Ligand SMILES: Nc1ncnc2c1ncn2[C@@H]1O[C@H](COP(=O)(O)OP(=O)(O)O)[C@@H](O)[C@H]1O
């Protein structure tokens with residue numbers, strides 16, 4: 398392990414067909430830091446996370462995790478790097494053929510059925526951390542509300558105790574109280590367990606609570622980065638418009 | 650039309666034929682690569698015997714009713730047709746022979762292949778396609794489980810195992826369908842019919858039927874997995890994948906059947 402940044406992106410470019418989605422993203426995250434990415438829907442925030450996770454291969458640019466280049470890794474090396482990450486997907490992405498407890502422990506069992514009693518206990522502990530109780534262990538994901546699904550997905554992401562966790566819109570679709578439970582959880586993962594967190598959010602209250610630093614993605618690049626306290630006086634007209642939610646401004 | 654215009658139209662036509670051909674070859678290459686990957690990864694650990702069993706149940710056991718019904722109706726209809734056609738030149742006695750040969754060599758494997766393709770290729774493509782568009786595939790990958798090993802290989806292997814067993818059952822039931830109709834409606838003597846049937850059952854034919862079935866099973870699962878795994882574009886994409894899976898499985902089954910039949914019996 399190096400003493401440098403946890404994750405470094407330089408010049409990451411990705412196009413789908415003719416459409417350039419990422420046009421040279423530069424971003425760096427320190428160990429134990431919590432960074433929030435803001436930006437319009439469709440600006441490529443989720444694609445950025447998927448590039449880091451190796452789910453999408455960038456067309457150009459480099460991505461370093463703990464100083465190691467991760468673009469195009471295969472087999473055992475890729476496994477080893479992936480073990481560092483947990484990911485909460487935007488749409489939860491729970492396995493709908495499996496009960497809740499097998500979903501939550503999937504990262505530990507890799508889908509095999511073993512130690513049922515032990516795994517149910519692990520599932521229950523992780524569900525508790527996201528504010529859910531053991532009554533739902535045997536339910537299927539489609540029997541849960543959207544907000545509960547999101548929290549089960551969160552429990553699944555944190556269950557293997559990853560060093561780095563990506564949260565793709567963790568509070569979208571939750572009521573303000575539930576959202577704050579999630580905010581507190583992210584804060585405690587970072588403060589107490591030293592997790593490095595990267596969160597995509599449209600929720601400014603959440604960004605200010607959970608992130609040390611905020612970056613804005615616009616037209617395929619990071620156009621602004623700053624500490625969370627500067628979010629509302631960024632001196633950047635794009636950020637200003639975005640955080641105030643104005644229809645008028647440089648972003649159309 | 651001037652000669653020049655005809656020339657231009659001709660070149661445009663050739664170009665479009667060429668494009669289709671190249672697309673087809675590229676498609677064949679992609680499918681071959683996909684199938685190869687699935688087999689190679691499925692044969693290396695970690696293995697998922699539980700998934701394999703689940704798929705065997707889904708493909709084999711739950712296809713039994715539809716396979717059985719198809720076989721018994723077809724066997725009986727075949728007996729009736731041969732009887733009617735044969736009576737014109739007093740060849741009614743060929744009914745047991747034609748039923749056995751027709752069912753075992755062609756109708757058993759092909760009908761089972763098509764019925765199971767309708768049931769299984771579509772449901773595989775829909776299920777895998779939904780997992781793709783709802784990011785369950787990505788989630789599985791980030792949880793360090795290979796979808797090729799966990800989702801695809803068990804489906805492919807289960808179909809290759811299940812189809813021969815289903816064809817075995819279908820052949821038996823199809824022959825029985827012909828027997829029942831011949832004996833109860835066409836007035837055949839039961840003992841004679843069975844004797845004739847036994848005379849025309851050949852181990853070689855059964856082996857060929859099972860080989861066909863294994864090939865069909867491979868194509869059924871390959872098309873379901875391939876189209877499902879590559880789905881993009883939300884619910885509409887899942888619909889397209891499902892249709893493509895069934896249609897391509899049908900075409901592969903019918904064309905490979907012809908090739909095997911011509912090579913083996915031609
Ligand atoms: N696999 C893909 N194939 C084609 N286009 C994609 C793919 N993934 C994302 N896109 C497109 O890239 C753009 C950015 O997507 P995304 O990163 O999900 O946006 P967001 O910033 O809202 O998370 C969108 O226009 C989306 O349609």
Ligand SMILES: [Mg+2]
Nearest residue numbers: 442443487565
């Ligand atoms: Mg997104």
